[in-house]
Amino acid sequence: ASRIEGPAGGELAIGGVGVTALAEQYGTPLHIMDEDGLRRQIRRFIDGLRERWPNSEVLFASKSLPAVGMYRIAQEEGLAVDIAGGGELVLALAAGVAPERLHFHGNAKTDDELRMALDAGIGTIIVDNEDELDRLERLLERPQKLLLRVIPGVEAETHASQATGGDKSKFGLPMDQAGRAIARMQAHPLMEFEGVHLHIGSQILNTRQFAQAVENISTVGTFPVYDVGGGLGVQYTYDEPAPSVDEYLDAIVAAAREHLPADAKLMIEPGRSVVARAGVTLYRVVSVKRTGDVFVAIDGGLADQMDIALTAQRYEALLADRIDEPWTESVQLVGRQCESGDLFIDGAPLPEARVGDLVVMPATGAYAYTLSNNYNGALKPAIVFVRDGASRLVTRRETYDDLLATHAPAIESSPTAS
Ligand code: LLP
Numbered sequence: 540a541s542r543i544e545g546p547a548g549g550e551l552a553i554g555g556v557g558v559t560a561l562a563e564q565y566g567t568p569l570h571i572m573d574e575d576g577l578r579r580q581i582r583r584f585i586d587g588l589r590e591r592w593p594n595s596e597v598l599f600a601s602k603s604l605p606a607v608g609m610y611r612i613a614q615e616e617g618l619a620v621d622i623a624g625g626g627e628l629v630l631a632l633a634a635g636v637a638p639e640r641l642h643f644h645g646n647a648k649t650d651d652e653l654r655m656a657l658d659a660g661i662g663t664i665i666v667d668n669e670d671e672l673d674r675l676e677r678l679l680e681r682p683q684k685l686l687l688r689v690i691p692g693v694e695a696e697t698h699a700s701q702a703t704g705g706d707k708s709k710f711g712l713p714m715d716q717a718g719r720a721i722a723r724m725q726a727h728p729l730m731e732f733e734g735v736h737l738h739i740g741s742q743i744l745n746t747r748q749f750a751q752a753v754e755n756i757s758t759v760g761t762f763p764v765y766d767v768g769g770g771l772g773v774q775y776t777y778d779e780p781a782p783s784v785d786e787y788l789d790a791i792v793a794a795a796r797e798h799l800p801a802d803a804k805l806m807i808e809p810g811r812s813v814v815a816r817a818g819v820t821l822y823r824v825v826s827v828k829r830t831g832d833v834f835v836a837i838d839g840g841l842a843d844q845m846d847i848a849l850t851a852q853r854y855e856a857l858l859a860d861r862i863d864e865p866w867t868e869s870v871q872l873v874g875r876q877c878e879s880g881d882l883f884i885d886g887a888p889l890p891e892a893r894v895g896d897l898v899v900m901p902a903t904g905a906y907a908y909t910l911s912n913n914y915n916g917a918l919k920p921a922i923v924f925v926r927d928g929a930s931r932l933v934t935r936r937e938t939y940d941d942l943l944a945t946h947a948p949a950i951e952s953s954p955t956a957s
Pocket of ligand 1: 603
């Protein structure tokens with residue numbers, strides 16, 4: 540999604556804005572989203588699904604980039620929104636997403652969260668288990684649309700922590716237990732049971748697995764709505780291509796034509812494949828150490844990119860201020876957190892790096908900001924959107940005051956504080 544300006548200057552530009560200016564204005568590490576690329580990708584999903592299956596809806600799995608600026612774009616482009624917790628609900632509402640376009644997921648929703656969602660007028664709740672039905676029986680005061688999450692029995696070919704469709708999944712009910720939960724919902728005067736939901740996992744590159752899940756879930760019964768989840772994988776590295784949005788939609792819609800009722804509503808909820816490749820992260824080189832290896836250390840790490848450890852996700856990197864220079868060495872591109880697993884790339888081909896160089900890591904628009912944390916007191920990075928040569932800040936960088944704020948009770952009660 541990022542565009543390379545050049546060859547003059549050898550500096551990378553994204554959305555028409557040079558990375559040097561972005562680093563100076565906003566600091567690093569910095570999440571940069573190419574807004575045009577992002578909006579184009581959203582339309583590929585919405586238009587592509589509508590062309591193939593008119594009675595359809597695309598939900599944005601907002602856990603992949605839960606930023607108010609992103610919820611706004613989702614709303615503007617006509618995406619419905621999947622939320623999975625009170626925090627995402629608050630952010631979506633603050634962005635102005637219509638409550639009826641929100642779909643609430645989660646395997647352990649609390650009374651407080653359910654109450655917040657019901658008070659807001661949430662569109663659909665995706666029920667995970669029968670305890671959640673007990674809670675809803677207590678809390679419901681008005682009719683409420685519900686889907687039931689079922690386990691479709693598809694063991695997704697992806698990292699184990701990203702597979703959610705197999706028999707050992709903690710999410711949803713096995714298909715043979717779905718009938719009882721569905722009967723409970725159908726019998727309740729305020730529960731409007733609409734259909735079933737599945738999600739087999741994330742970063743899935745084999746589209747036949749999505750088709751298999753659609754086929755399997757069709758055996759649960761005939762309903763007005765089928766939400767077949769997200770999970771389409773994206774290309775992170777040169778050597779591992781991913782299916783296109785069209786290939787993905789072809790696969791699921793072919794399975795839907797064969798196995799689902801023709802008048803059913805078909806929903807999908809992509810996250811990663813909407814935002815990942817519209818985003819890059821910008822870092823600055825802090826030190827270059829030549830021992831047996833060449834260690835190029837940048838000013839980020841596990842605090843802003845958990846995926847390098849959580850799912851062992853591989854990335855590429857480039858020296859963004861000198862993209863015209865040839866690769867001359869293979870380096871250990873490392874971060875600054877206190878773990879040896881804080882390694883971005885084992886053997887990154889780069890020109891000879893110098894302190895102060897800018898490093899760009901492409902395809903980091905999904906789950907990086909989501910999973911960012913305060914490890915070693917790190918401050919969560921800012922997010923900027925770039926477009927037509929201009930940038931706008933949508934999420935500011937945390938400050939040391941933000942970091943201290945949650946500890947205020949301890950500071951105030953300290954005997955040494957004033
Ligand atoms: N729907 C449900 C119910 C989900 O749980 C998820 C992702 C999605 C949709 C969107 O899936 P996507 O299209 O983004 O693959 N921590 C991991 C990612 C976990 C994904 C969680 N659920 C990572 O950083 O790789």
